[in-house]
Amino acid sequence: MSAQGRSDAPLRAPRSKTELFVAFTWLALQGFGGVLAVAQRELVERLRWLSKEQFVELLSLSQVLPGPNVINLSLMLGDRHFGWRGALAAAAGMLAVPLLIVLVLAALYVQFSAVPQVAGALRGMGAVAAGLILATALKLAPTLKRNPMGPWPSSAIVAAGALAIGWLRWPLVWVVLALGLSGFAWAWHRLSALRRST
């Protein structure tokens, strides 16, 4: 059974703020080189707190709002279930234990930074982090088939965004403004056409 098989199971909700805190702590502790890939695995596939579509939606909003994407995502998910206390529980889960670990590592780093094995291990982990992010993109891509904008306009925006930021290294603000507004305008047009026809 492939990993995608789980994405069809019924959605569930976190039972308590403690469960939120623990889930986000566990999620953060698996996130080497970024938490996003793990967030998709945990929240969509394992815990079933979000569908793939809901995950993309929350992530989109997290990306255009200021602040760290995964923290924004945890704040909104926590708030939706348990109000501001839930938002705090989720964000604290994401930050508290990893912060302790990173401080210990910073203290150790001074002694071991010159060891070539340490540099090599960091590079290997970096490669895996790159693969994790790309795999997340591939897993979320099928949600675009059901996107009311249509598969071709959606794919064009995916490609333009990836090229502008990854290849051309254009400033993010302008890319988000240009492609975000185009996407918004086209989606508005398509959605209002859909609403008129029903």
Added chain:
Amino acid sequence: MTAEFFGLHGQSWSDVLQLAGHFALLSVLAVGGAITLASEMQRYLVVEHGWIDALQFNASIAIAQAAPGPNILFVALLGWSVAGPAGMLATMAGNMLPSSLITFGVGRLRHARRDALAVQAFSVGLAPLTIGLLVATGWVLALPLVQHPLSMLLVPATIVFMLKTTRSPLWMIALGALAGALGGA
């Protein structure tokens, strides 16, 4: 860990306040994540104030990336290297509070009006850009590995692992660390 490690590192309390203020200002601009502001933070901490040197700056980012957890923690390390625990509180609170309050408010507003056309067009219209930005991030992370062919192999191997199995990504992270440490990647 000396007293210096936990002290103010020779900065004054007004420096710490100034640090918090500047990071709060940056917080509202951090569209697409705090890492997009790293170059501006470098300019402010290293060039303008000389609070830390360029190598300390790079080490903070490398350590945060190697450690588990959100990449935003590099901001905590930067604060700590400028002015110890007080500096860490200054950069983290400065960097997180304004953006978190905005997110909190917008998240509620959006959920309350989730049936409005504008809100739906926003979600639908931004979904492809979100996926495009993920591809870009993966690309940017993989690019420095071109001189290390075996590291490059880890990228597609990880993709296959994630798409075809339900195991935790920790297995691949461990494999990557091991391969790198043994000089294979």
